[in-house]
Amino acid sequence: MAKKMKKVLNCIVVTAAMLLIVASMGSASGSELILEDNFESYSVGSYLSSPWYNIWSGDTAYVSDSYAYSGSKSFYSKGKPNWARTDAVQIEPNKQIAYEVAVYATAYPTDAHISLYNKDISDWGTHYADIRFLDGKIYARGGGANGIAEYQTNTWYKVKVEADFDTQKMDVYINGALLGNQLNMGGTSGEALYNTFTLGAEHSSGNSGVYFDDVKIYAEGTAPESLLIDVWTDKSKYNIGETVTIYYQTNTACTAKLTVTKPDGTQVVVGGPDDIPVCTRSKSAAAGYPTGTRTVTFEAWTSDESKEATCYFNL
Numbered sequence: 001m002a003k004k005m006k007k008v009l010n011c012i013v014v015t016a017a018m019l020l021i022v023a024s025m026g027s028a029s030g031s032e033l034i035l036e037d038n039f040e041s042y043s044v045g046s047y048l049s050s051p052w053y054n055i056w057s058g059d060t061a062y063v064s065d066s067y068a069y070s071g072s073k074s075f076y077s078k079g080k081p082n083w084a085r086t087d088a089v090q091i092e093p094n095k096q097i098a099y100e101v102a103v104y105a106t107a108y109p110t111d112a113h114i115s116l117y118n119k120d121i122s123d124w125g126t127h128y129a130d131i132r133f134l135d136g137k138i139y140a141r142g143g144g145a146n147g148i149a150e151y152q153t154n155t156w157y158k159v160k161v162e163a164d165f166d167t168q169k170m171d172v173y174i175n176g177a178l179l180g181n182q183l184n185m186g187g188t189s190g191e192a193l194y195n196t197f198t199l200g201a202e203h204s205s206g207n208s209g210v211y212f213d214d215v216k217i218y219a220e221g222t223a224p225e226s227l228l229i230d231v232w233t234d235k236s237k238y239n240i241g242e243t244v245t246i247y248y249q250t251n252t253a254c255t256a257k258l259t260v261t262k263p264d265g266t267q268v269v270v271g272g273p274d275d276i277p278v279c280t281r282s283k284s285a286a287a288g289y290p291t292g293t294r295t296v297t298f299e300a301w302t303s304d305e306s307k308e309a310t311c312y313f314n315l
């Protein structure tokens with residue numbers, strides 16, 4: 001009777017722990033994905049379809065299979081002397097907005113320009129929270145002293161910008177690293193005056209042009225952390241021969257590996273490395289000698305980032 005009661009209690013504790021984890025993972029994604037395009041749905045050589053449209057004609061723009069961050073296709077954009085190429089999607093001017101895009105330059109000179117934009121403010125429009133890839137340097141707004149990183153040709157860079165029109169500040173991440181912390185982003189406090197998101201190649205882009213891929217725009221909040229993982233066991237102490245159950249969880253499809261380290265340092269790979277979907281899964285095995293503390297390590301990685309979570313149990 002007492003044992004049965006304990007089992008029920010354990011079950012409640014595990015269920016409560018799982019609910020807590022699911023709840024916290026849910027709140028981490030308090031933003032809404034309002035646009036996503038990996039350019040895989042278009043024919044090579046064609047222009048984009050609605051909601052994309054052209055603002056400045058530049059030299060050319062089309063879907064290409066020469067380079068891709070995801071799949072096999074990306075969007076190629078090329079300006080010409082004194083005439084930029086700019087393509088856009090109309091978006092609601094939310095005060096808090098985040099965007100992500102992968103950028104690839106094949107040669108210098110390049111002048112990629114990504115922004116929140118309003119064509120009707122001033123003669124050539126006004127950019128907010130904009131990023132430029134200009135001849136080896138990544139700039140957050142304009143140029144000059146605002147360089148935050150260098151870039152190489154023939155390399156993909158993942159840009160993420162989190163903009164807040166209340167504070168007029170933005171955070172800029174390059175390949176997941178925060179390289180621009182609370183930078184000025186332009187505009188008037190409390191007013192979100194943009195009405196488009198743009199991808200462009202400015203008029204100084206010469207003959208090189210630039211490739212874009214994996215555009216994501218999030219409204220009302222910040223972009224969620226892309227990879228969250230957790231690992232836990234159903235109990236903290238087991239008897240020899242008792243079944244140990246390890247739970248592991250990820251909010252993003254990833255490659256995962258589950259390892260148990262014994263008190264003498266011996267490592268046993270319980271699962272992986274293999275590709276797993278968004279899931280909560282478990283592995284069970286009978287507890288064996290030697291006694292002592294076991295460390296469970298759950299490693300997970302995507303093309304962008306890697307995470308490690310640990311938990312412990314005793315025999």
Ligand SMILES: [Ca+2]
Nearest residue numbers: 038070071073
């Ligand atoms: Ca793609």
